[in-house]
Amino acid sequence: MAAGEVLLGAVEQIPTGEGRTFRVGELEIAVFHTAEEQVYATQALCPHRQGPLADGLLGGTTLMCPLHDRTFDLKSGCGTSHEHLGLVTYPAWVVDGQIWVRPEPVQAEAAE
Numbered sequence: 001m002a003a004g005e006v007l008l009g010a011v012e013q014i015p016t017g018e019g020r021t022f023r024v025g026e027l028e029i030a031v032f033h034t035a036e037e038q039v040y041a042t043q044a045l046c047p048h049r050q051g052p053l054a055d056g057l058l059g060g061t062t063l064m065c066p067l068h069d070r071t072f073d074l075k076s077g078c079g080t081s082h083e084h085l086g087l088v089t090y091p092a093w094v095v096d097g098q099i100w101v102r103p104e105p106v107q108a109e110a111a112e
């Protein structure tokens with residue numbers, strides 16, 4: 001484990017196709033477990049009106065916010081329905097069934 005990497009626990013705690021919110025220090029991070037057995041981490045609240053992103057609908061790596069249906073690509077954080085809305089993402093990965101996250105934000109590139 002390198003400095004700054006945080007263990008969130010077993011990947012099984014997040015059913016495939018769903019997300020969960022974790023507190024990492026002062027941060028709230030939404031972690032998603034896709035049907036393809038990948039994990040992705042983003043800011044917990046939607047940039048539109050603070051919807052709880054972990055409760056959103058996941059299809060592949062596209063996340064739909066539960067409040068007003070804005071969609072985001074989990075890989076890039078880019079908004080796919082409203083391109084000016086992007087998510088902060090965090091590096092996340094699984095080793096031996098355990099989720100790790102590095103709580104260093106990666107801001108989505110604003111669409112031109």
Ligand code: FES
Pocket residue numbers: 046047048049050051065066067068069070
């Ligand atoms: S709060 Fe997420 S789309 Fe409105």
